[in-house]
Amino acid sequence: MAGKDCSDKLLVLVNISKSFGGVSALRGINLEIGYNEIVGLVGDNGAGKSTLIKIITGVHTPTTGEIYYKGQRITIHSVRRSRELGIETVYQERALADQQSLWRNMFAGREETNRFGFLRVRREKEETERLLRQYIGFTSKAITVDSEVKSLSGGEKQGIAIARALYFNADLILLDEPTVALSLSETQKVLDFVLDIKKRGKSAIFISHSIYHLYPVVDRFVIMDRGRIAGEFKKESITQEELIEKMFNLVRTGTLG
Amino acid sequence: MLKTVTRETKIEISIVIVFFLIYLLFLLGSPDVFTRFDIYYSFMSTIPFIGILALAMTFVVILGEMDLSFPSVLAFSAWVFGKVLELAGNVWLAAFASLATGVLAGLLNSLLIVKVRIPSLVATIGTQFFFRGLVNVCAEGKGISLVAAKDSLFYQICVGRLAGMIPAQAIWMFGLAVWFWFLLNRHRFGAHVLLVGDNKDSALMMGIEIDRVKTLVFTQMGFFAAFAGILSTLEVTYFWPSQGQGYLLTTLAAVFIGGTSVFGGKGTILGTFIGSLIIGSLEAGIIAIGLTGFWIQLIHGLIIMISVSIYSVILRKST
Numbered sequence: 356m357a358g359k360d361c362s363d364k365l366l367v368l369v370n371i372s373k374s375f376g377g378v379s380a381l382r383g384i385n386l387e388i389g390y391n392e393i394v395g396l397v398g399d400n401g402a403g404k405s406t407l408i409k410i411i412t413g414v415h416t417p418t419t420g421e422i423y424y425k426g427q428r429i430t431i432h433s434v435r436r437s438r439e440l441g442i443e444t445v446y447q448e449r450a451l452a453d454q455q456s457l458w459r460n461m462f463a464g465r466e467e468t469n470r471f472g473f474l475r476v477r478r479e480k481e482e483t484e485r486l487l488r489q490y491i492g493f494t495s496k497a498i499t500v501d502s503e504v505k506s507l508s509g510g511e512k513q514g515i516a517i518a519r520a521l522y523f524n525a526d527l528i529l530l531d532e533p534t535v536a537l538s539l540s541e542t543q544k545v546l547d548f549v550l551d552i553k554k555r556g557k558s559a560i561f562i563s564h565s566i567y568h569l570y571p572v573v574d575r576f577v578i579m580d581r582g583r584i585a586g587e588f589k590k591e592s593i594t595q596e597e598l599i600e601k602m603f604n605l606v607r608t609g610t611l612g
Numbered sequence: 613m614l615k616t617v618t619r620e621t622k623i624e625i626s627i628v629i630v631f632f633l634i635y636l637l638f639l640l641g642s643p644d645v646f647t648r649f650d651i652y653y654s655f656m657s658t659i660p661f662i663g664i665l666a667l668a669m670t671f672v673v674i675l676g677e678m679d680l681s682f683p684s685v686l687a688f689s690a691w692v693f694g695k696v697l698e699l700a701g702n703v704w705l706a707a708f709a710s711l712a713t714g715v716l717a718g719l720l721n722s723l724l725i726v727k728v729r730i731p732s733l734v735a736t737i738g739t740q741f742f743f744r745g746l747v748n749v750c751a752e753g754k755g756i757s758l759v760a761a762k763d764s765l766f767y768q769i770c771v772g773r774l775a776g777m778i779p780a781q782a783i784w785m786f787g788l789a790v791w792f793w794f795l796l797n798r799h800r801f802g803a804h805v806l807l808v809g810d811n812k813d814s815a816l817m818m819g820i821e822i823d824r825v826k827t828l829v830f831t832q833m834g835f836f837a838a839f840a841g842i843l844s845t846l847e848v849t850y851f852w853p854s855q856g857q858g859y860l861l862t863t864l865a866a867v868f869i870g871g872t873s874v875f876g877g878k879g880t881i882l883g884t885f886i887g888s889l890i891i892g893s894l895e896a897g898i899i900a901i902g903l904t905g906f907w908i909q910l911i912h913g914l915i916i917m918i919s920v921s922i923y924s925v926i927l928r929k930s931t
Contacts, residue, residue, distance in 0.1 A: 435819040452810035454877040464818030
């Protein structure tokens with residue numbers, strides 16, 4: 356069979372399944388992510404959201420199914436590979452190494468070095484400085500490129516992780532519950548960073564338990580339930596209240612109703 | 613660009629102050645001994661063995677791991693050195709075989725830790741006994757004389773005396789300290805060791821090959837254990853089967869006095885260097901200021917408790 360034509364989409368998953376030792380975590384997932392589209396991925400614990408994300412980042416390989424990225428059929432067999440493709444993940448609170456300085460985190464795994472592997476520290480610091488002041492808009496004098504990450508607030512950490520992904524030209528940013536355990540004002544900061552992804556013409560998959568966090572920033576909702584996609588809604592076609600009602604229906608009756 | 617005084621800097625300043633206080637105490641307590649060159653000559657010939665081990669160990673600790681096997685690896689590599697020299701008569705070949713043994717021992721540790729997934733503390737308890745046992749079986753309790761090596765260039769490079777005054781091993785320790793400093797603070801390898809030691813999940817998501825980093829760190833530990841073994845056997849031109857015993861806790865103490873965190877993700881090469889100097893000179897210093905040998909361990913303990921307490925306070929304050 357000839358490959359599917361997916362040239363107008365950034366990422367297309369076709370019939371992706373994944374099982375772990377006979378237990379299926381994902382069953383026949385079909386998902387499309389457009390260029391410059393923010394997709395909200397919702398679903399209860401155990402719905403398969405994390406497994407899906409791990410397949411896209413190359414942590415797991417799918418048992419069956421095809422992945423198309425920018426129109427090309429690809430296999431993602433490692434995290435390194437997904438990053439080369441321009442797919443980047445921002446994980447809850449684990450995105451950054453807490454005890455390391457901002458400049459070390461910014462270039463983690465992508466160090467600027469000479470050909471002997473020695474770091475161009477000055478250049479890395481200057482770039483980080485630029486990113487902090489212009490990109491993220493840090494004005495606080497207390498935070499410098501030499502500051503340890505743990506001196507930042509939760510929202511600022513997520514901001515750094517998102518800015519880092521954008522700086523390295525990620526086309527698809529996977530946000531795995533970035534607002535979990537954050538205060539209201541910190542959550543707002545993260546949501547602003549998500550809007551930034553949209554403004555810069557990039558795409559994202561935003562996983563969250565909170566419809567209230569997702570609704571203002573996403574273009575489309577994908578609802579997962581027990582390893583399947585239970586429904587998809589464009590934001591224009593559904594109000595926040597209707598969406599929440601559907602989620603409740605899903606929990607109560609197993610259908611969106 | 614704004615500057616931040618990092619915790620490493622604070623810790624390094626503290627250890628330097630502790631170092632000067634201890635030497636001030638030595639100088640006041642025994643000016644005759646500590647104003648003459650002899651004692652420093654003696655230190656320069658003895659300290660580098662644990663110094664080099666402690667420098668290599670710093671990477672293991674920063675990674676959040678532990679290696680208890682290096683004294684035994686040192687002994688077995690030293691035995692290989694002595695035996696090959698005895699049989700083949702070529703000191704370069706002996707050195708190559710010995711260093712290769714150290715590398716293989718490090719790879720064995722890596723295999724157990726990375727592939728079999730045994731925690732390093734447990735895995736290296738096993739290899740610690742294994743290599744010590746191997747020395748016992750191979751050497752059968754007998755030493756090996758290395759007098760034959762004494763006229764070689766290799767001997768001069770390792771433990772010769774520069775201008776009759778500076779032991780070569782001291783130059784090795786200093787040179788390696790500089791090398792390790794650059795490796796940790798200015799090289800991609802050091803950056804990856806810090807990231808993996810700090811946050812494995814983050815390192816993984818940033819595409820760092822954690823298993824490879826771990827393997828390299830344990831392998832270099834084996835290599836430098838063998839190197840320290842060669843140096844210490846050559847210094848006395850004699851291999852003895854209990855070699856390396858007593859190095860374990862002193863080496864770890866040097867790393868921790870130096871301010872490297874047992875939790876991983878942070879460490880200082882300057883700290884380890886100074887820590888080695890402190891640990892290596894305490895014994896002679898204590899005797900020189902007129903205390904009996906019974907005091908040695910007590911003062912060791914005090915120094916460790918005080919320095920580690922200072923770091924703990926520094927770490928808590930600057931969060």
